[in-house]
Every structure is written in structure tokens, then in C-alpha cells.
Amino acid sequence: MDDRLPPSSSALPVADSAATVPVVVVTRPRAQAPMLVTALERHGLRTHQFPLLDIAPTPNLGDLRAALGDPSRYALVVFVSPNAVQQAFAAMPEGFRWPQEVPVAVVGPASAQALATHGVAPPAHRVIRPDTHADDARQDSEALYARLDVPSLSGREVLIVRGNGGREWLADQLREAGVSVRTVEAYRRSVPVPDAAAWAALRNVLASRHAWTLTSSEAVRNLDDLARANLTPAEVNTLHGAPCFAPHARIVEQAESLGFRDVKLTGAGDDRLLAGVLAWAGPVPASVPTPPAPAPAESNTSPSSPTVTQTPVPSSAPAAKPAAAQPSPAPAVSSAPASFAPTMTVNHAPRRGGWLIWAVLAVIVVAVAALQVRNERLAREIRQRGQQNEALAQEMRVLSSADRDAVGQLQQKFGALDARTTETRDRQGALEQASQDLLRNRDDWQRAEIERSIEVAAEQLQLTGNVSGALAALQTVDARLAALNKPQFNAVRRAVARDIAKLKAMPSIDLSGGAIRLDDAINAVDTLPLVSSAQPLDAEQAAQAPKARPAKNAKAVAAASASASAASTQVGTGWSAGVRAWWGRLWSDVRGELGQIVQVRRVDQTEALLLSSDQAWFLRENLKLRLMNARLALLSRNDAVFRADLGRADTLLARYFDTQSQRVTAVQNLLAQVRTTVGTLEVPTLADSLAAARGQGKE
Numbered sequence: 001m002d003d004r005l006p007p008s009s010s011a012l013p014v015a016d017s018a019a020t021v022p023v024v025v026v027t028r029p030r031a032q033a034p035m036l037v038t039a040l041e042r043h044g045l046r047t048h049q050f051p052l053l054d055i056a057p058t059p060n061l062g063d064l065r066a067a068l069g070d071p072s073r074y075a076l077v078v079f080v081s082p083n084a085v086q087q088a089f090a091a092m093p094e095g096f097r098w099p100q101e102v103p104v105a106v107v108g109p110a111s112a113q114a115l116a117t118h119g120v121a122p123p124a125h126r127v128i129r130p131d132t133h134a135d136d137a138r139q140d141s142e143a144l145y146a147r148l149d150v151p152s153l154s155g156r157e158v159l160i161v162r163g164n165g166g167r168e169w170l171a172d173q174l175r176e177a178g179v180s181v182r183t184v185e186a187y188r189r190s191v192p193v194p195d196a197a198a199w200a201a202l203r204n205v206l207a208s209r210h211a212w213t214l215t216s217s218e219a220v221r222n223l224d225d226l227a228r229a230n231l232t233p234a235e236v237n238t239l240h241g242a243p244c245f246a247p248h249a250r251i252v253e254q255a256e257s258l259g260f261r262d263v264k265l266t267g268a269g270d271d272r273l274l275a276g277v278l279a280w281a282g283p284v285p286a287s288v289p290t291p292p293a294p295a296p297a298e299s300n301t302s303p304s305s306p307t308v309t310q311t312p313v314p315s316s317a318p319a320a321k322p323a324a325a326q327p328s329p330a331p332a333v334s335s336a337p338a339s340f341a342p343t344m345t346v347n348h349a350p351r352r353g354g355w356l357i358w359a360v361l362a363v364i365v366v367a368v369a370a371l372q373v374r375n376e377r378l379a380r381e382i383r384q385r386g387q388q389n390e391a392l393a394q395e396m397r398v399l400s401s402a403d404r405d406a407v408g409q410l411q412q413k414f415g416a417l418d419a420r421t422t423e424t425r426d427r428q429g430a431l432e433q434a435s436q437d438l439l440r441n442r443d444d445w446q447r448a449e450i451e452r453s454i455e456v457a458a459e460q461l462q463l464t465g466n467v468s469g470a471l472a473a474l475q476t477v478d479a480r481l482a483a484l485n486k487p488q489f490n491a492v493r494r495a496v497a498r499d500i501a502k503l504k505a506m507p508s509i510d511l512s513g514g515a516i517r518l519d520d521a522i523n524a525v526d527t528l529p530l531v532s533s534a535q536p537l538d539a540e541q542a543a544q545a546p547k548a549r550p551a552k553n554a555k556a557v558a559a560a561s562a563s564a565s566a567a568s569t570q571v572g573t574g575w576s577a578g579v580r581a582w583w584g585r586l587w588s589d590v591r592g593e594l595g596q597i598v599q600v601r602r603v604d605q606t607e608a609l610l611l612s613s614d615q616a617w618f619l620r621e622n623l624k625l626r627l628m629n630a631r632l633a634l635l636s637r638n639d640a641v642f643r644a645d646l647g648r649a650d651t652l653l654a655r656y657f658d659t660q661s662q663r664v665t666a667v668q669n670l671l672a673q674v675r676t677t678v679g680t681l682e683v684p685t686l687a688d689s690l691a692a693a694r695g696q697g698k699e
Contacts, residue, residue, distance in 0.1 A: 021045060022281050023210040025202075027052045027219050032082065032110075036213065039274050044284035048205050050198070052219035052226075054190045055083050057090070058164075064091050067159060067184040071102045074182075075156035076128075076148070078105040078170070080141075084161045085114035087186040100125055100400065105148065108139040109269055124393065130268075139268030140248060141170040154178040163187045191222045199230055206235055211243040211280055213273060214263075217254040224258045245276045446484065450492065451693040453477050458686040471503045474689070495692035514674045518631040521649075521670045525620050525627070528667060529658040532611045611656065623652050634678060646675055 023046045026033050030051050037047045058064060068088060071077055079085045085106075089096070097119065098104070103126040106112050112129055115121060130143035157180040160171055164185055171181045194202075214220050227236050244263045246252050255263045266276035457473035474496050481493040611619065630645035650671060657664045 021284055023048050023205050023208055024277055024281075025050050025205060025210060025212045027213060027223065028215055029053045029055045029083075031055060036270055036273070039270065040277065043274075043278055045277070045281055048201065048210075050194070050202060051192055052222040053216065054192045055087075055163075056188045056190065057087055058185045058187055060185055061091050064088065064161075064184055064186055067182065068092060068161075071159075072099050073157065074102060074159045075153050076103050076105055076158045078144075078158065078160045079111050079115070080107055080160065080162040080166065082110045082114040083163060084186045085111055085118070088161050089118045091186070098125060100397070103128060105129070105144060107141065107144055138248070140250070141167060145170060145173055150174070150177045150179070156180065157182060159184065161186045163189050165189070189218065191226070194226070194230075203231075203235065206238050206242075211245065211277060213277065214244050214246045214251055214255060215273075217251050220251060220255045220258060220260075243280055245273055245280070247273050443486075443488065447489075447693065450477055450480065450489075451690070454496070454686055454689045454693050458690060461686065467503055470686070471500065474500050474503070474686070477689075491695075492689070492692045495688040499686050499689050514634050514678045515631055517670045517674045518627055518634070521667050522624050522627045522631075524663060524667050525623050528620075528653075528664050529661045530611065530616055530619075530656055531658050532616065532656075619652070619656055623649060626652070634674075642678070643675070646671055 021044065024040050025048045026037055026040070027050055028036065030049065032055075033049055033051065037049065040047050064087075068077075068091070079088065104115060104120055105128040106115065107130065109129070112121075112127055115125075115127060121127060128144070128147055130139050130147055153174070155178060158174055160181060160183045162183060162185065164187075171183060174181045212223075214223070223239075227239050231239065240259045241261050244255055244260055245266050246255065246263060247266055247268050249265055252263045252265050264276055264280075266272045453473060454477060457470045457477075460473075461467065461470040478493060478496050478500065481489050481496065626645045626649045630642050630649065633639075633642035633645060650668065653659070653664060653668055653671075659665065659668075
């Protein structure tokens, strides 16, 4: 019997099946997209890469290498993304190994995998990352901060390796907790510029069933900006209505704020992102043809071959019909549909078949036991290997600690050697200088001593004005030059002789006398009367007062006297001489008293009459300071300051003090005597002698 079933007609053509498969647009940078693309295509989905970020190495590689040159100085190093890990280790020199004592913190599992590729993984290294066991576990800076032991980091330095820009939340939180935070740029993010072909391919995707994977808030912003600039409003509306899958709530909020209407939160990690996309895509049609159903097995009635044959028949296949070329009629196969329709042929040999079944079961039991024994042996070997690896790791840690101690000792020795080398170099320089000094001849020493003597004399002359000391020093130098009697010193001796003549020609200045007169003037300032506090004139001043009055007042007094004399003459014609004398004395006394009560004085400076008591005190103190400053300038031979202070003191005396008072006049005379007796305070310089002594070596 040869019954054949036709091939099943339920399989879809390949082209129709591919047309119904949805497209998933992956927006990650091209260097990070292959893993997600492979996972999506493994589940039968089509993918389209449309990167929204470009990652490039930082141009500041020197800063990055300097920051990571010695990681042991940090209490913690944080890598914010896989790009930060890759770019940081790429910038390190070949053979660089991360120190085991420095813990590392990452935000997500992708960064942890990137660290593992560079040999930074537990248990050899401590890697801190957010919790990933809960379904709603977050993979961001907030979750990482919750895992950190912040009090232990207070007062220590933490390094954050990141890209340009980025969030400052983690750094701000650590700084508020008293941690010294340093950030370094490891890579640069930029917006890619798709060409015309890329936009044409994207328009074809928008016309089909598709979804988007959005893994960055910055990528969402770039997508919206690029779409609004290059797509039509209808295409932008289609884009905003397409299903989008994001691993973080912050990305969802950013997308919804930009107008995306169907954004789903999947949770952190590629596995959750993939699960969300597969749940949206639903069952994916097969992309390969369904194989034809096998033909039913023929009946075998031979007593020597006890077999049971089952042939599954798909429910969608129609019932088989007898072949047209079959000469003898055969019973038709049942056409009733069934999910599994076996065809069975059994011979009558129950005892032999039972023994065979038991034999097969025994073989299976033996095989299972052998596999179990083998598995136990492999488990023991794995445990032994693990213990050996742990012992090796412990030994490596001990050796590493010993190596670090040895390196520290070598560094100390190198430091000591450097110090000794520096000390030896300094001694060598001192010896060379001493050798050069010893190589100088006697004339050089004599010239240097003469030059130094002239320099000391010139400094004393300019600083203290000590003419006699400078003259004595020059005379000593001249006597020494005369004793040497060498032609090469003749020019120096002539210049010294000229300077000696200039110093002898200077007039004698009585500095002590001038200083004493200035001290007397300073002591008399407190007793000088001011114009604003004029007192009645004493007897001597009253006698001189009529001479100092203005002409108008003099005429008025003369007229009053004439009238008084005329009156007394008229009265005296009838009185005796004694009465007339008494009347004259009375009139003289009255006139004297009236002259004391009323005084008429000319004051040119009106502000001098308006001085209060406090202002008068400050005026006297200011005058004292001016005179003391002039005294200091006199002793230091500062002619310009001396004359300026004396002139200011004269101005204050003439403007605010009563110049008719004898005390004020005496102080003014003292200042005039000081100015006259001192003369000029300028002293000559010894420039000629210095120039001749310094130029002696060139002759």
C-alpha cells in the first residue's frame, strides 16, 4: 500500500510573511547598536538603524590621561556610560591595569559589561551599580547614589568620567555631602547629519508598521529637531504617533513633552527593552516555507519484526486517496480531521516485545546513572578549580601587595638618590665658583675691593647724606691707589680725585641747628593764638593798636578826640586847672576802655573765623605734623620734601593764626631762619668714580 498525502497549503509565501513583519528603528550610536539589533533580528523582527548621536574621542586627551594616571588617589571612580569606559581605557597606555583597591561605580549593566571586557569585574575588583533584581529597578544617577556609602567618602576625592555636558545631579549631591568631586571629559557627543538616502529609507519605514527604541533624552530631542527640519508635517505627525519604547521615565517625560503620543516605559536594560518590543510586535510569521508532511508508513505483518509505527498527520491536510494506478482496490484512509492521526501496525509477540522494553529501560537507567556520576565528578572538579582559583587570587593579592611595597621602597630610594644628586650638583657648582675665584689674579681682587669701597661710600652718601663719611672713604681709596702706583688704576684715581674735590667744595650745613629751631617751633604751636579766638589786646598791644588800625578808624578816633578837647576847653574856661586835669584823666581812661572793647581788624580769609574747637585742634596737630615731617626731611637731606613742608607750614600760620601776635611772629621768624641757614640739601653722586672702577676690567 502506498498512500501519499499532498503538501500542506497552510504555509505562507516568504514574500508575504516578510511584508507583515514589523520594523524596529534603533536610535543608538552605531558602536552600541549591534547587540540590540542582533537580539531583535534573532526573534524574527526587522531592524532599521537611525543613529541620533555620534560618539567621538575627547580632544582633551591630556586632561583625561592626567586624571586617570594614578587612580589610587581617588576614593571612588564613576563611569557614567559604556562610552566613558571605552574611551577612558583606550586613552590609557598599553598594559594599564586598574588597581584592585580603587572601587568603581557604574550606572547600568552595559557599563559593567564594558568594564568586564577590560578586566575590571568582581571578585577581584569592587564594582558598585544600582540594584537590578526588582522589576521596577532604575538605572540612573539617583539609584546609584542610593547604593553609595556617602559618609565614608566625606573629605575624600571622587572622579566622575563622563561626556561633554551631561547631568550634574550626582556631582552636586556628592559636593553637598562634603565630597571633593572632580569631573573629566572622556568623549564628545554630537548630532549626526543623515543624507538623502537615509531620509528616503526612513520615509519607507514610516509607511509601514514600525516602532522606535529611544534610549536617551538627548536622542529624543535630536530626533524631534531633525524630523521637523527634514520631514513634512504629515510625516512628523506619523512619527509622533508611532509606538516608542524607553528604558527610563525621564526619557518618557522628554518624549511626551515634545509631542510623542505613544511612549511606553519598559524598565532599564536591553532585556526589558526587548521584552516590551516583542510584546508589541506579537507573533511573528515564519519567514521560511513549511516542510511537506511525511508519507504514512506501510503495514508490516512480518512476525520477526515487532514494531509500533506512528505517523502524525497535520490537521490541515486533506485525506489521502488511493493512487489511480493501483490495480487492486484498497481501503481509503479516513478523511476525518484530527490533530494527531497515528497509523499503527502491531504483531503478536508480546513476551519478546516486553523483554525488549525492559532492556531499553535498563539501558536508559544505566545511561542516566552514568550521566549523574559524570555530572558529580564535573561538579567536584569545578569546586576544586574554584578553590584553586581563589587560592591563586589570594596569592596574587599578596604578591601585588608585596610588589606595591617594593615599588614604594624603590620610589623612596629614588627620591633619596635625587636629593643626593641635587646636593652633589650644588657642591659641584660651589667648587666651580671657588675655582674661578682662585683663578682670578691679584689685580682683579684689588679692582673688586676698590669698586666695593666706592659703592659703599656712594650708598651712604645717597641714603644718609653723610658727606664727611663719603669723603673719608674716597680719601682712603685714593691713598690705596697711590700706594699701589699701577698705571691701570690711573683713570680710577683721577675720577676719585674729582669726586673728592666736589665733596670738599660743598658748603657746611648746620643740620643740628635747623633741627633744634624746628623743635622750638613745634613746641610753640599749642600756644599760638588763632584768628577765630582773638583776645583783648594787652597794654603793649593797645599802645601799638592805633598804628595798626585802618585809616578810616584813625580819622574817627581823631575826630572824637578833637570834639572831646573842644568840650573840655569850653568847660575849662569857668573851672580851675585841677578840675580840668581830672576831666582829662577821666576822658583818657574812658577812651582806653572803649578801645579795648571794640577792635576793628582786617581778615582776608573768612573761613579762618569759622573754625570750631575740634577743627582748631586738628589744625594745630596738622601744623605739628608738617614741621616734624620737615625735620625728618632735613635730617635725611631730602630737599624737595623739606621745602614743601616748610612752605605749607608758613601758609597755615599766615591763614589761620593771628599774625599780630608776637608768638606767631616769633615762629615765622624761626622757620625763615631754618630755611636761610640750611640752604641746599642736595649732595653730589660718585658716578664718575663708580664708572671708572667698573670699566677698569675692560681697559
